[in-house]
Amino acid sequence: MKMRTWAGLLFGLAAMLLGMLSGCSSRREKFDYYISYVDSEQTQTVQTGYEPKNEAVDAMIQEFLDQLTTDTDTVEYVKAIPEGVEIRSWEVAQDCLKLNFSSGYDRLDPITEILCRLAVVRTMTQIEGIESVCFTVMGEPLRDSAGNKVGKMTIDSFVENPGEQINSFQHASIDLYFANRDGNGLVKETQEVYYNSNISMEKLVMEHLMMGPKSDGACKTIPDETKIINVAVADGSCYVNLDEHFKNHNYEIQEPIVIYSIVDSLASLENIQRVQISVNGDTSGKYRDSMELSEMYVPDYSFVGVSKKSPVVVKDVDGTKKDGT
Numbered sequence: 001m002k003m004r005t006w007a008g009l010l011f012g013l014a015a016m017l018l019g020m021l022s023g024c025s026s027r028r029e030k031f032d033y034y035i036s037y038v039d040s041e042q043t044q045t046v047q048t049g050y051e052p053k054n055e056a057v058d059a060m061i062q063e064f065l066d067q068l069t070t071d072t073d074t075v076e077y078v079k080a081i082p083e084g085v086e087i088r089s090w091e092v093a094q095d096c097l098k099l100n101f102s103s104g105y106d107r108l109d110p111i112t113e114i115l116c117r118l119a120v121v122r123t124m125t126q127i128e129g130i131e132s133v134c135f136t137v138m139g140e141p142l143r144d145s146a147g148n149k150v151g152k153m154t155i156d157s158f159v160e161n162p163g164e165q166i167n168s169f170q171h172a173s174i175d176l177y178f179a180n181r182d183g184n185g186l187v188k189e190t191q192e193v194y195y196n197s198n199i200s201m202e203k204l205v206m207e208h209l210m211m212g213p214k215s216d217g218a219c220k221t222i223p224d225e226t227k228i229i230n231v232a233v234a235d236g237s238c239y240v241n242l243d244e245h246f247k248n249h250n251y252e253i254q255e256p257i258v259i260y261s262i263v264d265s266l267a268s269l270e271n272i273q274r275v276q277i278s279v280n281g282d283t284s285g286k287y288r289d290s291m292e293l294s295e296m297y298v299p300d301y302s303f304v305g306v307s308k309k310s311p312v313v314v315k316d317v318d319g320t321k322k323d324g325t
Contacts, residue, residue: 030049031049031050031051032051033049033050033051033052033064033126034047034048034049034050034122034123034126035047035048035050035064035067035068035123036068036080036118036119036120036122036123037072037077037078037079037080037119038077038078038079038080038112038115038116038119039076039077039078040075040076040077040078041230042111042112042115042229042230043230043231044115045080045115045118045119045122046076046077047122050064050067052064057092057127057128057129057130060127061090061092061097061124061127061130064123064124064126064127065087065090065099065124067123068080068081068119068120068123069081069086069087080115080116080119080120080123081116081119081120082108082112082116084104084107085101085102085104085105085108085116086101086102086104087099087100087101087102088100088101088102088138092129092130095129095130095131095132096130096131096132096133096134096152097124097127097130097132097133097134098133098134098136099120099133099134099135099136100136100137100138100139101135101136101137101138102137102138103137103138105135105137105142106137109241109278109281109282109283110232110239110241110276110278110281110283111229111230111231111232111239111241111278111281112281114158114232114233114234114239115232117135117153117158117234118158118232118234120133120135121133121153121154121155121157121158122155125154125155131154132152132153132154133152133153133154134151134152134153135150135153144235144237144296150235153235157234157235158233158234158235170194170195171192171193171194172192172193172195172201172204173190173191173192173193174190174191174193174201174204174205174208174265174268175188175189175190175265175268176188176189176190176191176205176208176209176213176265176268177189177209177260177261177264177265177303177304178209178212178213178218178219178220178221178261179218179219179220179221179253179257179258179261180217180218180219181217181218181219183219183250183252183253183254183257184254184257185257185303185304185305186257186260186261186264186301186303186304186305187213187215187217187218187304188304189213189214189215189218191208191214193208200231200233201269202231202233202238202240202266202269202272203228203231205265205266205268205269206228206231206240206262206265206266207228209221209222209261209262209265210222210226210228219253221250221253221257221258221261221262222242222246222258222261222262223245223246223248223249223250224245225245225248226242226243226245226246226248227242227243227245228240228241228242229241229242229243229280229281233271233272236271236272236273236274237272237273237274237275237276237296238266238267238272238274238275238276239275239276239278240262240266240275240276240277240278241278241279241280241281242277242278242279243279243280244279244280246277246279247279247287249288255287255288255289255290255291256291256300256303257303258287259277259287259291259297260297260299260300260303262275262277263275263297263298263299263300264299264300264301264303264304267298267299268299273298274296274297274298275296275297276293276294276295276296276297277293277297278293279293
């Protein structure tokens with residue numbers, strides 16, 4: 001009797017597990033369309049399955065746009081188009097969906113704006129015949145922080161960690177730039193690290209930069225208590241949002257050395273050509289006396305080698321613990 005009971009129990013558990021696995025598979029494959037939201041920590045987009053009520057192109061466009069502006073019923077993610085931003089009009093021309101936003105769009109902080117763009121483009125380009133999306137604000141073309149027109153965007157215009165290789169680890173070499181001992185130059189340090197594949201490369205670089213150097217003759221440039229609020233990349237631009245502790249200045253390190261420590265380290269990644277730094281989402285004001293936060297900084301390696309020391313390579317033998325993943 002006991003053997004039959006245990007056998008039945010094991011069979012039932014196996015059947016339940018098989019049902020759960022097949023159920024997960026069916027949920028993943030069930031939806032042909034997804035609506036993108038922004039996670040509550042403002043770090044990435046979140047996709048949820050969606051079944052449109054009408055699959056005519058015009059009707060689907062309006063339906064998807066309505067979903068992007070509708071509040072969610074969960075604390076895990078929020079609507080992609082924030083409160084205070086409205087879509088005034090839209091039209092389709094030559095496979096491009098042109099969206100005209102209200103003036104509230106210009107008041108979004110850089111990270112929120114990038115994630116909004118990503119969620120909109122990811123959602124709308126699913127519709128047959130929509131190959132790209134173009135943003136305007138009050139009828140004027142959207143411009144990036146450098147003043148350049150953003151133009152047509154596809155999903156390839158953005159870099160975002162897909163998050164599909166959960167709990168797997170990868171190996172990478174990252175170039176980091178720290179201050180020299182005199183605080184008037186940069187020292188290049190190449191770190192060999194192992195990292196959780198769920199972390200983006202730009203955040204990986206920032207985390208290791210904030211940990212400080214592993215070699216002699218170099219000093220960390222970012223204050224100890226500083227935290228990364230979020231990091232986003234679009235069209236070759238990296239937007240780094242740090243908390244208020246970033247302004248706890250170490251005046252032994254010259255002002256541009258701090259900024260270009262971040263810029264040069266991030267620009268060592270192939271997909272990043274320029275960097276903007278904000279503090280709690282604010283790009284107004286300056287870092288110390290002269291470094292405007294509103295600027296898009298391009299790498300400047302003229303600070304490297306002031307100490308006349310060669311670049312060093314160090315191996316992070318316990319990277320899974322040190323990178324915070």
